[in-house]
Amino acid sequence: NLRSRAFFIKGLYSVWKAKISLPFLEERIKENCDGLVAAYQEHSTKDWEWFERSLNYANSILPEALFIGWKITGNKQYLTIAKKTLDFLIAQTVGDEYYLPIGQDGWYPYGGPRAYFDQQPEEPSYMVQSLYTIYKLTKDERYAALRLKVFSWFLGNNEIAHTMYDENTGGCYDGLQKTSINLNQGAESGVCYLLARLCVE
Numbered sequence: 001n002l003r004s005r006a007f008f009i010k011g012l013y014s015v016w017k018a019k020i021s022l023p024f025l026e027e028r029i030k031e032n033c034d035g036l037v038a039a040y041q042e043h044s045t046k047d048w049e050w051f052e053r054s055l056n057y058a059n060s061i062l063p064e065a066l067f068i069g070w071k072i073t074g075n076k077q078y079l080t081i082a083k084k085t086l087d088f089l090i091a092q093t094v095g096d097e098y099y100l101p102i103g104q105d106g107w108y109p110y111g112g113p114r115a116y117f118d119q120q121p122e123e124p125s126y127m128v129q130s131l132y133t134i135y136k137l138t139k140d141e142r143y144a145a146l147r148l149k150v151f152s153w154f155l156g157n158n159e160i161a162h163t164m165y166d167e168n169t170g171g172c173y174d175g176l177q178k179t180s181i182n183l184n185q186g187a188e189s190g191v192c193y194l195l196a197r198l199c200v201e
Contacts, residue, residue: 002039002051003058005032006065013068013133026073033069033078036062040081048110049088055108057122059089060130071137086134090146098157099124099150104175119176121164124153125192132199151200154193165193 009032012025039051051062066082069075092108093100101123102108103115131147134140149157154172156163162181164173171185172193 002036002062005035006058006061008032009065009068010061010133013072016072029069029072030075033066033073033075036066036069037077037081040085044085049084050110051085053110055089055092055102055114057102057104057107058126059093059102059123060086060127063089064130064133067134067137082134093127094146094149098159099127099153100159101127101153116159117176117178118182119153119158120174121154121172121189121192124150125196128196128199148200151196154196 009029012022012029015022016025036051043053044050063082063086066078066085070079070082092114093102100116101119103117103119105117106113106115108114127150128147131143131150135143135147154164158164158176160176160179160181162176164176164181165171166173166185169185170190172189173181174184174186174189175182
């Protein structure tokens with residue numbers, strides 16, 4: 001599973017930043033980055049710079065993992081693919097006015113229709129966290145600016161101009177729908193908002 005690889009890489013990055021010595025760390029980073037590269041080479045085309053034949057959930061962690069791999073190993077192939085795939089994801093999800101995460105009602109299969117709803121807090125949260133990490137790794141100010149734009153999804157800069165963060169409860173609504181919101185405020189949504197907020201403060 002590509003997302004399992006990416007989360008594993010992110011976990012090892014935390015160990016690396018803490019300067020904890022693990023003899024297998026770089027080897028495991030390389031092994032899992034190579035798995036992402038192989039998926040990219042199998043599925044990408046000139047008009048579909050991606051690791052799979054669909055955009056679905058937690059998309060941003062895949063290029064983020066390759067940026068991390070480049071930082072730790074110095075492998076320039078990881079950096080090249082990371083930039084291509086991140087730029088592709090940004091082109092599909094960041095509009096002139098606001099962030100448009102891939103909707104969960106069908107996702108976005110290659111050659112098929114793109115779902116715009118329901119938009120769930122996990123996607124902007126992952127994207128903010130990834131952009132924060134990538135900015136720290138590359139010092140590219142464009143990613144810092146995009147991080148703020150994506151975060152503003154929570155504050156009402158979204159397709160129906162509805163604030164997703166509830167100041168009264170400190171929670172976050174579970175989903176943005178075509179004409180309304182999901183009024184439930186689950187723990188996962190609240191954690192997603194807080195993690196994103198930590199990356200902009």
